[in-house]
Amino acid sequence: MQNKTGNHKGLWIGLAIVAVMIIGVMVLHHTSKNSQAASGVQTINVGSGNDGQPFAYLDKNGQPAGMDIAVIQAIDKKLPQYKFKLTLSDFPTMITNLKSGKTSLAFYQIEKNPERQQDFKFGSVGYTIWDTLLATKKSTGVLNTFADAKGKKLYVTNSTNQATLTDAYLKKNPNAFGVTRGTYTVEQIAQGLNSDQFNVYPAPKYSIDLLNRQFKTNLVYGKAVNHSSAYPMFNKKADPKLMKAVNQAMAELKKDGTLKQLSQKWLKGDYVPKD
Structure with missing residues (x-):
């Protein structure tokens, strides 16, 4: 014959254990959120390329590499208040992601033109010369x-x-x-x-x-038919604080010679705009 009192006691103990587990999960989740808030670090989704050597691509180990990737990483190091999370794709998908807000910022040798200036905001510091x-x-x-x-x-x-x-x-x-x-x-x-x-x-x-x-094509050329540079490009609703921080970091990287060093490493020459 079963002991009903014992069964009820066991049931209450089981329920109590479940309740403690739920509370524990909630506390951990709350603590994690509070910890992130306290750290003040904001994750920023940044778009770039996955198959555009030597600018942005995946190396033989499947790791992001290239000039633009290196610039993103250099900026990230200068901005402890942000954590950059890469979203790599082909160029058209990168543009779509930025326009939809899936990413907030993009680096992939992007030049200004009237169409893009209607849909996006550009950084103030160019990092590669693209005179045509x-x-x-x-x-x-x-x-x-x-x-x-x-x-x-x-x-x-x-x-x-x-x-x-x-x-x-x-x-x-x-x-x-x-x-x-x-x-x-x-x-x-x-x-x-x-x-x-x-x-x-x-x-x-x-x-x-x-x-x-x-x-060994021995190509020649005359005067530029258009003057242009590659810039960081932001979602049109990007946080002004983020834009200001990225622009400042870019200016510092240009002044201290980092952009020139990255250009020489990845592009085999100094293609950083002088102005």
């Missing part, structure tokens, strides 16, 4: 303007500022020149130039130097 030059083989001749490219064939990479500039010129001057569009690798661009698939490549000095260094 019209690179050609010597046999094609030196070009100083898009008008000089009349009748020629250009290659532009999709979603870049160079593509935007090219399209803006063609809008005012239809059929001025032919355009090949794509997401070619550096090797494919070199092959295209060498085979005359196209004979003009609007690009920054860094990209031209890379082609000449790696593939």
Whole structure:
């Protein structure tokens, strides 16, 4: 015969244990939240690339690497009030994430243009020069303007500022020149130039130097058709305190030579804007 009193006692003990466990979990959760609040550290989701060497990519061990990643990490070290959490993707997805608020800040060699300035806010300190030059083989001749490219064939990479500039010129001057569009690798661009698939490549000095260094293309160029730099880009509703802190950190990194050192390490040259 079962002892009802004993059963009731066991039940109450069991319930008491469960209650203590629940209270313990709640206390730990509350303590953790209080600890985070007390530390004053705010997590900031930062977007960048996952396949854009040497700017932002995953190395052979699956770890984030590249110029932009190094800049993000250098800023993070200067701002103890923030903890940067990386969200890596291709360029279009990075833009979508920033616009939707999934990330608050992005670094991926982003240039200013009117369309982006409508949707986002930019930092005040540029970290890579992206003046657009019209690179050609010597046999094609030196070009100083898009008008000089009349009748020629250009290659532009999709979603870049160079593509935007090219399209803006063609809008005012239809059929001025032919355009090949794509997401070619550096090797494919070199092959295209060498085979005359196209004979003009609007690009920054860094990209031209890379082609000449790696593939002996011996490209030449004239005056810049556009002056530009890469900047941090913020969600339009980004916290002004975050923007001010990042701008200040960037200014310090430029002044103390860190940006130059990172450029020389990752880009094999000093491509930091002088102003």
